[in-house]
Amino acid sequence: MRRQSLPLVIGFAVLALIVGARAVLVESQRANRVAARQAIEYQDALSGLLSLAQDAEIGQRGYLLTGEKSYLEPYRQAVEPIPGQLARIDGMTAPDDERTLQVSHIKEALSQKQAELAETIALYDQGNATKALELVRAGQGKAAMDEIRASMDAIRRIGAATIAARDEHTDQVEAWLRIGSLAALLAIFLLGAYTIRESRCRFREVAVAQEELMHKNIALGNEIRTREKAESQIRQMQKMEAVGQLTGGIAHDFNNMLAVIISAMNLAQRKLARGENDIAKFIEAATDAATRAANLTARLLAFSRQQPLAPQIVDTNRLVTGMSDLLRRALGETIRIETVLAGGLWKTHADPSQIENAILNLAVNARDAMGDDGKLTIETANSHLDDDYAATNAEVTAGQYVMIAVSDTGTGMSQEVMAKAFEPFFTTKPVNKGTGLGLSQVFGFVKQSGGHVKIYSEPGEGTTIKIYLPRFFGPEEAAGPVARGDNLAAPVTETILVVEDDARVRASTTDAMRELGYTVIHTASGQEALQMLAENPAVALLFTDIVMPVMNGRKLAEAAIERMPQLKVIFTTGFTRNAVVHNGVLDHDVHFLAKPFTIEQLGAKLREVLDAST
Template sequence: MRWQSLPLFLGFALLALIVGARAVLVEGQRANREAAREAIEYQELFSGLLSLAQDAEIGQRGYLLTGEKSYLEPYRRALDSIPGQLARIDSMTVPDDQIVQQINHIKDALSQKQAELAETIALYDQGDATKALELVRSGQGKAAMDQIRTSMDTIRRIGGAAISARDAHTDQVEAWLRLGSLGALLAIFLFGAYTIRLSRRRFREVAVAQEELMRKNIALGNEIQTREKAESQIRQMQKMEAIGQLTGGIAHDFNNMLAVIISAMNLAQRKLARDEHDIQKLIEAATDAASRAANLTSRLLAFSRQQPLAPQIVDANRLVTGMSDLLRRALGETIRIETVLAGGLWKTHADPSQIENAILNLAVNARDAMDEDGKLTIETANSHLDDTYAATHAEVAAGQYVMVAVSDTGSGMTPDVMAKAFEPFFTTKPVNKGTGLGLSQVFGFVKQSGGHVKIYSEPGEGTTIKIYLPRFFGPEEAATPAGRSGSLAAPVTETILVVEDDARVRASTTDAMRELGYTVIHAASGQEALQKLAETPAVALLFTDIIMPTMNGRKLAEEALARMPQLKVIFTTGFTRNAVVHNGVIDHDVHFLAKPFTIDQLGAKLREVLDKE
């Protein structure tokens, strides 16, 4: 028996060796990705430095042409920023003679350029504009800028060569590991074959005696059960794979955001303990990470079809036309945008802000697929999905739809990619270039709105994604998306009652309202809130959480309005399936603010409700 166990032991040892070697390779690839990220950040610093030099030159020339001191603002800002930019570049520069030499060239050229700019401005200030212009035309400044660009190009080539060398080394290691793995697997196979042969010879006598009985038992008693169990296991594996991808993506993104928040807050605490108050950047970093976390939660709610929607009657032509400036800013000047709007387009009943988000998500994906150089086409049309189409797409109801299509001239998708395109956290983009939630958010919103979304794509030919939203049968007045106009200034004199069972959320909400200038009282439960309403008849607005023990927010609002009919009410919650949101749609008679929210969003909502007649 000990000799029989030896091949198994050797096989497991080879497997462990393969796994260990793979782990080393993965660690090397992670180091390569980190080096590539640092190289990109390093190059961005040089791009920023070049941009500052160009800003200074633009400010100088604007001043020479117009004589207006305001044109010198970019020049002054650039002069203030260039030393800090150079310091950041020095801190990230590796001790490489070639790179250090090129950086010294850049510094010398910058000094020459700054001296030329300062001299021309001084001459112009002294009234000698002709001599100042002659100095500009002399080419000294142009030569310095050319030297800066040449040195930056050299640094880029050096960095690219280093990354390529690392990649080549990793590829070589992977090739050797692949050969080693194949050899190890072959050895494992041989060990297994030997063990099986030996075992079969030793137990053949017993197997022959029991073979007929076992075959009959399996055939009569276990065949159906085995098949059902296998099918159940396959379904469970598919579910677990999908859940694993989703939870892994969520954990990855939230861990990144929480790392930023925790680090920023810890640094801020340490600085405050040292009586240092330069914590604005730390607070901004934490706020940005928290905003991205809130945006991730919103996208997940959209995918799960549980986000609160505020549907309106929408004219898709007008909505697409109104997005033109937003799209041009988001896509850049290298992407050509064309809109093809159908005449006599039907109306649809959907949340206009979510339609805009869906179009913007599709446009950004198209831009990335075109490598920021191509043509984007947005098209609207009336469409009828008949019974034949519905029969081949089980989730689609036959009928009339408003179609919005976004087409690009990018790289296209393979069938395998199209099959997974709407899965959360699935992405073909490089690391840190996308969350993998854009298309899943579009999919969730369209399905929650009773619509349909379809991808048409060919590798190398581009992609078209069509959104079908149900036609609205009713009056032809189209509502414009809310929230576009600026908030109206209003005197802050009202008293607000905040009701929240979570002490930390209650404290932060109360502090935010007081920061906005309101008089605030607060309560931890519905019963306490009713008592404070009785004690404070001057309360103008009730701001209440919905999910609370004993008395929820809806019941509290009903009781409060029965006592004070003029009272305004705003509901808030992090959930959507509750007393005021049904099937993802906000009830028409309530004001709702989803958690989490910023102070600006809170202030705008308070004024919207308080100023409403």
């Protein structure tokens, strides 16, 4: 028995060694991530300190050049937080940290800079403007700022070198672990071969019982496969729910977009400070990055089934027919498009704009899979999903559905790709060719609408994705295709009341409406808004944020309409689970515009509501 158990003991020991080595590697990688995050936070703190110093300098220069006291307010707002920011940096710097020397240089240079700023302002206040400007031109302040930037660059180099050293050490550990794993696998294989040879001598003694055992093993294997299939479905459902709550996949895309915005704005600020006005390309880059960030947020909300929907009774055949021009522009002339529309198609109750987005997402994915040539088929049909189908597919309720199928003649998908196709940020496309959120958005919308989506595909044989939306039972007239991009230029005369508790958002919204030609009054709270309505009976529309302290937007709208029954209302917010959205669906007769929005979207929504009949 000892000879029999020896190979097993050795095998378990080898496995334990592999697991332990892997644990060491994982811990090392975790430590690297922590160090990288701390380095980023440290750089953010230094960047904030530099920004404060620059803001103080800008305020001082503005005051010296113009004599306007208003420039001293930004100067004071920048100077006051500097001690707190230095304390934060000190708290993040260990006593034995090699960055300590550079931090002390920054403190000394910053102290000199603050002294120079304070002295020039004092001289100017005493009426000695010439002496103040001579002190600025002497270059002591510039030298101090250069010293600050040089020290910060040195700190960045130190941080980068530390992280690089950690990564190099981790790579070495991983290389040795790989070699050790291969050697361990070879040892396990040899031990297995030895054990098999020894076991054959003893299997002859149980030949009679082997056949019965084999039959039992077959039955057990069938049961295991059945259970594994059910467990796989449960794990997939849990994983899809969990992924909707994670933010790890968002970090990469958002950091790239924020990097573009921050860089563009910093460059624009520097050029403006130098009196240069060629900043259009920086503004365009920042706007494009912000738009992509807004689209990313919308797609994530769709996947997590938390986007506000405006469902209507939809004639799917009519909607698909109305999309022909849009699909032709999106796919190009080289892709052949065919529609197969079922006669007597049932109606469904869903958001028509989201149905269009889902079909468009599937069509664009199909185009990418087909390349420059191929055929796209869009088919509609009445479908019944029975109890057997519902039992083998998660989150499916048996019943009648309207089916929309999008098929292509592209490269197809493997089973492994299909298993991950609906996961956010998963994509097989090359870098910068896809975000991995198109199918995730389709999945979230269909599930939020009570439907089902299924992929049928094989490598080299193309792909068919079927969307099942619940059948609607009722006589209501179906909605037509969603209008896109209507921009009717017409003079505007209405007065709008904007209610927004965030001062920056309120200012930008007000400026956008005035740019569109409207007369705008604004306030920060619901109580002030009611008072302004009483003083301005000519207000035609209330544009209010939903999430506000004391009185939220819904309560404000109810109180305002009670006083002015003809008042139109548009709600806006970045995200809300209540007030005007319940179970993911907008309340009846509610006009809603999600933040962030463009001036064009704002203008279209304002005209839609103002021109609507009461």
